Amino acid sequence: MTGMEPADEKADGPKLHVSTLLIASERALNNALDQLGFAENDDRVIEHEGQLAFITCSHDSDCDDLFALIAELAARGESWELQSRIDTEEGRAVFQRLSRHSRVEAVNAELPPETENASDLPVHDLDKETGRAALKKLLKRVDPAASFATVTSTRAGRASAIIFRRNPRQALAMAEAADEASVRGAIRELLPNIMFAVTMMPPAGE
Numbered sequence: 022m023t024g025m026e027p028a029d030e031k032a033d034g035p036k037l038h039v040s041t042l043l044i045a046s047e048r049a050l051n052n053a054l055d056q057l058g059f060a061e062n063d064d065r066v067i068e069h070e071g072q073l074a075f076i077t078c079s080h081d082s083d084c085d086d087l088f089a090l091i092a093e094l095a096a097r098g099e100s101w102e103l104q105s106r107i108d109t110e111e112g113r114a115v116f117q118r119l120s121r122h123s124r125v126e127a128v129n130a131e132l133p134p135e136t137e138n139a140s141d142l143p144v145h146d147l148d149k150e151t152g153r154a155a156l157k158k159l160l161k162r163v164d165p166a167a168s169f170a171t172v173t174s175t176r177a178g179r180a181s182a183i184i185f186r187r188n189p190r191q192a193l194a195m196a197e198a199a200d201e202a203s204v205r206g207a208i209r210e211l212l213p214n215i216m217f218a219v220t221m222m223p224p225a226g227e
Contacts, residue, residue: 038108038174040201042067042074042221043090049099050075053090064205068169068216074104076219080180080200104221108174116221132220144181147198147207157211159194160184165215168193170208172201172217180204184215 045053050073054066065076065086077087094101102120109115109129117127145159146152163184170184181197182204198204205217 036079038079038178039105040076040078040174040219040221041084041087041103041105042069042076042219043087043094043101043103044069044072044074045094045099045101047073049094049097049101050090053093053097053099056093057089059086062209062213064202064209064217068218069104069221076201076217078174078201080202106219106221142183142192142195145194145196147196147204152196153207156194156196156207160211163193163212165212168212169216169218170205170212172204172219174201182208182217184208184212 043050050066054063054075059066067074067076075087075090077084091101100121102118104119105115105117107115107117112132113129114132115127115129117125119125143155145156147156163186167187168184169187170182172180172182175181175197179197179199180201180203181195183192184194184196185192196204196208198207208215208217
């Protein structure tokens, strides 16, 4: 095999789930999104540590939109950063950071625990009409502006989400679907303005 030939995927073992964020200032990312004609309510735009980010993951078919945004930000002379999370095993992930003026960093770390009461909540299957109906009823009085949702992958390869109240922080509901796009889209139908968040850095001290 020459250096230019792709590796044998079967010999490499099972593929790992990867999530990647393109992070920029709210102004810079919004300008790039508008210039490229992205929908105003695109559910791939999420909240991350006080900034906006654009997320893509292994469930998506390609990274064309991500690279288009990087090119637009670079053409405008804006600063941006890529953060990746590679889920290696139950409860652990490799976190990687790449930014224009810093060296590449990667940490293999345990995932931080979810809020204590999250595990006590029923999980609503958003691939089923009954699950959507149950979640809709549960979220009927939830204020999107005072809430947010975290999204991650499950051990079985599906996507799960927890909807939180911001202050005081409390888990309100749990849901899952075949992939991240499905779970984000279903929740945005019920709470149109809710922002999503993804754990992309290891706990402090790692």
